[in-house]
Amino acid sequence: MTVFGIPTQALFGQLLIGLINGAFYAMLSLGLSVIFGLLNIINFAHGAQYMMGAFVAYFALQWAGLGYWPSLLIAPVVVGLFGVLLERTMLKRLYHLDHLYGLLLTFGVALVVQGVFRNEFGSSGLPYTAPPQLTGGYNLGFMFLPTYRGWVVVFSLVVCLGTWYVIERTKLGAYLRAATENPTLVQAFGINVPRMITLTYGFGVALAALAGVLAAPIYQVNPLMGADLIIVVFAVVVIGGLGSILGSIVTGFGLGVIEGFTKVFYPEASNIVIFVIMALVLLVRPSGLFGRTA
Amino acid sequence: MTATRVLVLAAALLAAAVPAHAQISDGVIKIGIMNDQSGTYADLAGPGSVVAARMAIEDFGAAKKNMKVEVLVADHQNKPDVGSSIARQWFDADHVDVIVDVPTSSVVLAVNQIAREKNKALIVSTGATSDLTGPQCSPNAIHWTYDTWSLANGTGSAVVKTGGDTWFFLTADYKFGHDLERDTEAVVVKNGGKVVGKVRHPFPTADFSSFLLQAQASKAKVIGLANAGADTTNAIKQGAEFGIVKGGQQFAGLLVFLTDVHALGLEKAQGLLLTESFYWDLNDRTRAFSTKFAERHRQARPTMAQAGVYSAVLHYLKAVEALKSDDGPKVIAKMKELPTDDPVFGKGSVRADGRKIHPMYLFEVKKPSESKGPWDYYKVRATIPAEQAFRPMDQGNCPLVKK
Numbered sequence: 001m002t003v004f005g006i007p008t009q010a011l012f013g014q015l016l017i018g019l020i021n022g023a024f025y026a027m028l029s030l031g032l033s034v035i036f037g038l039l040n041i042i043n044f045a046h047g048a049q050y051m052m053g054a055f056v057a058y059f060a061l062q063w064a065g066l067g068y069w070p071s072l073l074i075a076p077v078v079v080g081l082f083g084v085l086l087e088r089t090m091l092k093r094l095y096h097l098d099h100l101y102g103l104l105l106t107f108g109v110a111l112v113v114q115g116v117f118r119n120e121f122g123s124s125g126l127p128y129t130a131p132p133q134l135t136g137g138y139n140l141g142f143m144f145l146p147t148y149r150g151w152v153v154v155f156s157l158v159v160c161l162g163t164w165y166v167i168e169r170t171k172l173g174a175y176l177r178a179a180t181e182n183p184t185l186v187q188a189f190g191i192n193v194p195r196m197i198t199l200t201y202g203f204g205v206a207l208a209a210l211a212g213v214l215a216a217p218i219y220q221v222n223p224l225m226g227a228d229l230i231i232v233v234f235a236v237v238v239i240g241g242l243g244s245i246l247g248s249i250v251t252g253f254g255l256g257v258i259e260g261f262t263k264v265f266y267p268e269a270s271n272i273v274i275f276v277i278m279a280l281v282l283l284v285r286p287s288g289l290f291g292r293t294a
Numbered sequence: 295m296t297a298t299r300v301l302v303l304a305a306a307l308l309a310a311a312v313p314a315h316a317q318i319s320d321g322v323i324k325i326g327i328m329n330d331q332s333g334t335y336a337d338l339a340g341p342g343s344v345v346a347a348r349m350a351i352e353d354f355g356a357a358k359k360n361m362k363v364e365v366l367v368a369d370h371q372n373k374p375d376v377g378s379s380i381a382r383q384w385f386d387a388d389h390v391d392v393i394v395d396v397p398t399s400s401v402v403l404a405v406n407q408i409a410r411e412k413n414k415a416l417i418v419s420t421g422a423t424s425d426l427t428g429p430q431c432s433p434n435a436i437h438w439t440y441d442t443w444s445l446a447n448g449t450g451s452a453v454v455k456t457g458g459d460t461w462f463f464l465t466a467d468y469k470f471g472h473d474l475e476r477d478t479e480a481v482v483v484k485n486g487g488k489v490v491g492k493v494r495h496p497f498p499t500a501d502f503s504s505f506l507l508q509a510q511a512s513k514a515k516v517i518g519l520a521n522a523g524a525d526t527t528n529a530i531k532q533g534a535e536f537g538i539v540k541g542g543q544q545f546a547g548l549l550v551f552l553t554d555v556h557a558l559g560l561e562k563a564q565g566l567l568l569t570e571s572f573y574w575d576l577n578d579r580t581r582a583f584s585t586k587f588a589e590r591h592r593q594a595r596p597t598m599a600q601a602g603v604y605s606a607v608l609h610y611l612k613a614v615e616a617l618k619s620d621d622g623p624k625v626i627a628k629m630k631e632l633p634t635d636d637p638v639f640g641k642g643s644v645r646a647d648g649r650k651i652h653p654m655y656l657f658e659v660k661k662p663s664e665s666k667g668p669w670d671y672y673k674v675r676a677t678i679p680a681e682q683a684f685r686p687m688d689q690g691n692c693p694l695v696k697k
Contacts, residue, residue, distance in 0.1 A: 010511050017503045122592070124337035124524060124557040127531075137537055143507060146535040218535070219500055219528060220557055224333065228500060263495075263504035268467055270504075271496035 006264055013143030014260045020149045022256020023156035024211055028233040029240065029248035030160055031207035034167070037243035038180050038200045041091060042099055044107035046233065047226025048114050049205045052079045053212025054221045055117065058128055068131040068217070075213045076206035083205030087198050110230075117223035125220025134217075152214050159210065160249045167245055176200060235278045241291025251289060317619035319389060322362045325351075325607060326390040328380060328405070329420060331369035334498045334523040335397045338551040339420040342600040343395045345591045350607035359615065366390060370401050372497075377401035378408060385412040391620040392417060392610060395603050399423035399470035409434045415622040417610060419602035422522075422549060423473045424685060427649040431692035433623045436630075438650045439602030440571045442474040443685040445548050448569030448656050448678055450481035453516055453546045459485075461546075462514035463492035464505050464529055466521035471497070474520040474548050482518075490514045497521070502529045506536050515544060522549045527558050534562050551597040555671045560662040563671075571654050571683075572598035572638055573672050579637035595669040605638040606650075642680060647692040654683035 028050060035043045056078050057071035066074065086109065094101045129135075130148045137146040167173040179186045179193045187193045212226075219225055236255055240247035255274055262270040269276075281289060327347050329339045344367050356363045366388065370377035377396070384390035385408065392415040396402050402421035409416040409432070416435040418426060424443040426435060461482050465471040471494065479489050491512040493505050506529070509517045517538065519526050526547055533545060547554075550568040574584030574595040583604070587596045596604075613628040614620050626648075634642040639652035657672040665671060687695050 007511075010507065013507045014504055017507065020503070021501055118332060118336075122337045122553075122594075123333060123335075123340070124527065124553050127557065127559040127562070129561075130535075137535070144510070144537050144541070146537075148535065149503070218532065220524065220531070222524065225500070228498070260504050264508065267493050267495055267505070271499070 004265065009142035010264070011261075014264050015257060016143065016145065017149075018257030018260025019253060020153050020256070021260060022253035023153050024215060024229070024252075025233060025236045025256050026160050026249045026252025027156045027207060027211040027214075028229065029236040029252050030163055030245065031204040031211075032233065032237050033240070033243055033245055033248040034163065034207070035201055035204035036237075037245065038176055039091075039197055040095070040099065040180075041102040041106070041201070043201075043204065044103055044230070045086070045110040045113070046106075046205075046208050047228075047230030048110040049079055049083065049208040049226070050212040050215070050229065051117065051223060051226035052082065052113065053209025054128070054216040054225060055121075055212075055223075056209065057213045057216050058126055058221045061128070068134075068213075071213050072210065076209045079209035079212075080202040080206035084198055084202040086205075087201040091201065092194070092198070110227075114223055114227060121223055123222070123224060125222035125225075128216040128221045130217035148217055152218075156211070156214065159207070160252075163207070164245050164249060232274055235274045237288075239274075239278050239281045239288055241288025244288065244290040244292070247288060247290025317617075317621070318361075318614075319391065319620055322364050322389075323356075323611070323614060323620050324364045324366060324384075324388065324390045324392075325610070326366045326368065326380075326384045326388075326393045327395050327603070328368050328370050328377060328384075328393050328401075329395045329397050330372050331367070333372055334525070335372065335420070337553045337557075337594075338523060338597045339395055339397050339599045339603075342587075342591050342594065342596060343419070343603040345587065346596060346600045346604040347394060347607045349587065349590070350604045351611065354608055354611045356611065361611070361615070363611065370396070370398070372398040372401065374398075374400045374404040378404045381405045381408040382412075385409075385414050391415060391622070392625070394606055394610075395419050395599070396421045397599065398468075399425075399473065400468050402426060403430055403469065406430060406432055406435050409622070413622050415610075415626050417606045419606055420599035422470050424477060424690070425469075425473060427645075427647045427685070428690040428692055431647050431690070431694050433694060434626055436606070436626060436644055436648045436650060438606045439598055440569075440654065441649075441684070442470070442477045444571075444654050444678075444683050445474065445569050446477035446481045447683070447685075448654050449546055449548055449567055450478045450518075451485050452567055452656050452676065453544070454482055454485040454487040458516035458544055458546065459487040460514045461487060461489045461516045461518050462509045462512040463489065463518045463520050464502070464509060465492055465494045466497045466525055467494040468497050470522070471520045475518070478518055478520065478548055495521070495525075498523075498525055500524075500528060502532045503536065505529075506533055506538060510536065510538060510541065510543070515542075516546050517543055518546045518548055520548050522551070523554065524557075526550055527554050530558060530566070531562055551599065552595060552669070552671065553597055555659055556594075556669065560660060560665055560671065563659045564661045566659040567675065568657050568659070569654055569678075570598045570657060570672075571652060572596075572601040573655065573657060573674075574601075574669065575672070576655075576674075579640070583637040601638040605634070605636045608636050609634050609644075645687055647687050647690055647695050649684050649687070651680045651684060653680050654678040 053075040056075040060066040134148045240251035262273045368380045397420035419439045424441040426437045465475045630644040642652040656676040
């Protein structure tokens with residue numbers, strides 16, 4: 001059986017590949033959405049923070065002999081602390097200003113961080129291998145699924161849904177959402193809003209770092225790994241609707257699949273298809289597929 | 295009257311200052327190194343090429359010979375429009391005499407047009423398109439280190455002869471990838487092989503899984519990588535994940551630099567066949583040059599692209615010295631006339647179509663157990679003599695070559 005001249009079996013393979021790439025889009029756009037939804041900051045340093053996550057994993061292995069599993073915890077914590085520092089010392093001074101200032105600041109931070117890493121480690125990347133438990137793969141009949149890629153999809157789904165649950169369904173999430181709506185009132189109830197905002201930014205940044213650790217065994221640990229990805233991820237966020245948690249998860253996975261199919265039917269267009277969709281969505285629904293209408 | 299006197303005095307002063315280099319425009323030889331300083335191709339050329347150019351100027355002894363040589367550096371970001379505007383700025387406003395290096399074939403061809411229009415010189419080391427000595431050849435340009443034809447000729451024929459007779463191409467979707475694919479396909483077919491499929495991926499691409507699945511489904515024995523830099527290393531690395539080599543298929547890296555092997559690690563790169571014109575551990579001269587280079591460039595050994603920049607700048611300066619002029623096409627003509635000799639490629643020459651001639655080598659990447667440490671990566675499988683390493687002049691359709 002074939003669809004447009006491509007065997008259905010091959011299409012199943014591509015569907016799965018699309019989901020795997022979508023997992024990265026989902027995790028990164030989720031972090032961006034959390035930060036924008038709760039802090040109103042457009043965090044352009046997200047790609048650099050994702051890259052830092054991968055580098056922390058690399059350093060942990062080189063300097064302390066700590067492998068992949070501890071890095072899944074260490075990298076988000078270390079990079080998250082960097083985020084907290086950034087928020088405390090710089091970002092918090094900008095909340096009363098236009099979005100554009102936060103965007104410019106984080107963009108500048110991203111350039112500086114990437115420049116420093118590139119200067120130190122070059123641009124061709126450093127090798128990082130998957131842990132022995134996750135190497136090898138399964139022959140699914142229609143495709144060969146590397147174990148590690150399967151792990152990435154499952155793990156990121158758990159993280160994404162966990163985050164969604166915490167923000168939309170728990171008391172802590174309710175505080176967070178309330179603090180965005182009316183910080184003064186929430187503060188009046190005795191909740192430390194500035195600290196909550198700082199920790200939220202740290203959490204969003206930690207999500208990026210976690211995605212970086214997940215990506216390290218697949219791509220090279222490369223100073224520029226986030227620079228290319230971040231533009232796509234922003235498109236994903238815009239399509240999903242700025243600030244919508246569920247929107248960014250669903251569009252992340254969905255666009256990964258669409259991009260995967262484009263690579264089969266018209267590979268030349270695979271790096272622009274997301275932007276074409278973005279343009280179309282903006283024309284029809286300017287606030288994004290899942291966005292609240294302004 | 296005083297104004298006239300001042301003018302006369304200024305003219306006299308200028309005349310007194312200039313005669314030492316009457317033919318050198320504005321008294322300084324300006325060499326512009328244009329490449330990718332920060333992106334995919336920055337490690338294989340980038341700042342290392344600048345180090346190599348500076349070493350060439352020192353080894354030539356420009357200071358002792360009282361020749362003023364300046365190096366300018368620009369980042370073309372692998373974009374033809376950016377490269378073009380830098381070239382125009384350099385030639386028109388900054389009085390640059392020669393542009394050297396220039397990775398990314400699409401940028402090479404754009405800058406080639408401008409060098410010709412402005413009557414300046416261009417020496418390409420990292421850029422690969424064989425069209426530069428073919429239909430696009432120019433009296434203002436020399437192609438120095440390697441080209442798509444010589445890569446295809448080296449790796450392509452070696453792989454077909456060892457039984458890899460069905461091919462699937464993963465091709466970077468721009469001028470360089472297309473040319474490399476075209477030249478390799480010709481070699482494969484000529485040696486009795488067959489191309490069963492190809493896919494053109496955007497440049498640059500981080501995730502190759504989708505393309506690798508297509509290559510896997512094609513059942514071709516050889517997956518030809520008509521790309522470079524991080525694209526090549528990502529494809530090989532992810533290929534290992536998808537069990538490409540374990541499944542009985544083989545990668546042919548059509549353009550692999552030493553820095554790519556360094557980034558991949560020997561575990562993943564071992565056994566890979568590749569063609570290059572330079573490796574640091576070929577002989578005493580290459581070793582001495584490379585040790586000096588490493589001291590000045592993060593302990594990294596030079597790639598063929600960087601070594602080529604050294605060799606090219608050295609020969610350029612020799613030609614300027616012999617000619618006592620830095621006029622673009624005249625220096626290029628002189629460079630073609632003089633034989634070349636340097637630690638990088640040994641003795642060689644430059645053909646009428648602008649092709650620099652020297653041997654190419656077919657290397658195999660060592661097993662981790664065979665390597666003595668970082669940068670000890672290649673063993674020589676075959677040496678392709680200079681006269682066979684490049685496309686014969688009568689097959690290139692270069693208008694400069696009289697038939």
